[in-house]
Amino acid sequence: GAGVSQSPSNKVTEKGKDVELRCDPISGHTALYWYRQRLGQGLEFLIYFQGNSAPDKSGLPSDRFSAERTGESVSTLTIQRTQQEDSAVYLCASSLASGQGGNEQFFGPGTRLTVL
Amino acid sequence: AQKVTQAQTEISVVEKEDVTLDCVYETRDTTYYLFWYKQPPSGELVFLIRRNSFDEQNEISGRYSWNFQKSTSSFNFTITASQVVDSAVYFCALRRTGANNLFFGTGTRLTVIP
Numbered sequence: 001g002a003g004v005s006q007s008p009s010n011k012v013t014e015k016g017k018d019v020e021l022r023c024d025p026i027s028g029h030t031a032l033y034w035y036r037q038r039l040g041q042g043l044e045f046l047i048y049f050q051g052n053s054a055p056d057k058s059g060l061p062s063d064r065f066s067a068e069r070t071g072e073s074v075s076t077l078t079i080q081r082t083q084q085e086d087s088a089v090y091l092c093a094s095s096l097a098s099g100q101g102g103n104e105q106f107f108g109p110g111t112r113l114t115v116l
Numbered sequence: 117a118q119k120v121t122q123a124q125t126e127i128s129v130v131e132k133e134d135v136t137l138d139c140v141y142e143t144r145d146t147t148y149y150l151f152w153y154k155q156p157p158s159g160e161l162v163f164l165i166r167r168n169s170f171d172e173q174n175e176i177s178g179r180y181s182w183n184f185q186k187s188t189s190s191f192n193f194t195i196t197a198s199q200v201v202d203s204a205v206y207f208c209a210l211r212r213t214g215a216n217n218l219f220f221g222t223g224t225r226l227t228v229i230p
Binding site: 031033035040059093 | 159223
């Protein structure tokens with residue numbers, strides 16, 4: 001597709017369950033980012049992938065959060081033992097190689113996660 | 117540390133009015149990038165502009181214009197002759213040179229009333 005796609009668009013889960021969120025970046029984009037947006041808030045950085053380099057996990061809020069990416073393709077964000085505070089919209093973005101920080105990030109539509 | 121402040125939480129204007137969205141940032145870095153994104157009701161963020169900290173020239177793109185003032189650490193966004201389709205949440209963001217992520221402000225919700 002032309003843009004970043006994410007699935008599912010909505011996910012409702014029960015507290016304590018694990019969830020997996022998926023991101024398909026724009027073809028050719030080597031950099032991929034996950035952000036979290038809580039209701040009425042700005043975006044919080046979670047994790048960054050660049051090609052085959054070790055990911056930057058500095059934004060992950062706890063060890064219940066993890067993400068994987070194979071090469072320059074799909075990424076999955078996994079939240080284990082979900083808590084109500086995990087309820088948010090999870091946004092994925094991709095860009096050309098991050099270089100010196102100037103490449104714009106193209107965002108997907110997000111996955112709205114609700115933890116009951 | 118980096119910080120982006122968008123003091124205006126919500127703004128309402130009547131169609132055709134001009135509106136300015138404020139953005140003030142903090143960083144110790146001498147080089148950085150500033151961005152504006154639009155988030156319409158559909159939820160998908162749309163890139164509007166990127167500005168390098170070395171370039172303080174103002175920019176105009178159609179009805180949009182940006183005023184970057186390093187002296188006051190501000191990067192304000194003006195929409196001229198606003199339209200209903202401009203209704204959205206607008207985010208200002210900062211990215212350090214060589215950093216991987218964007219630091220976002222909390223956004224300004226703009227409502228344009230027909």
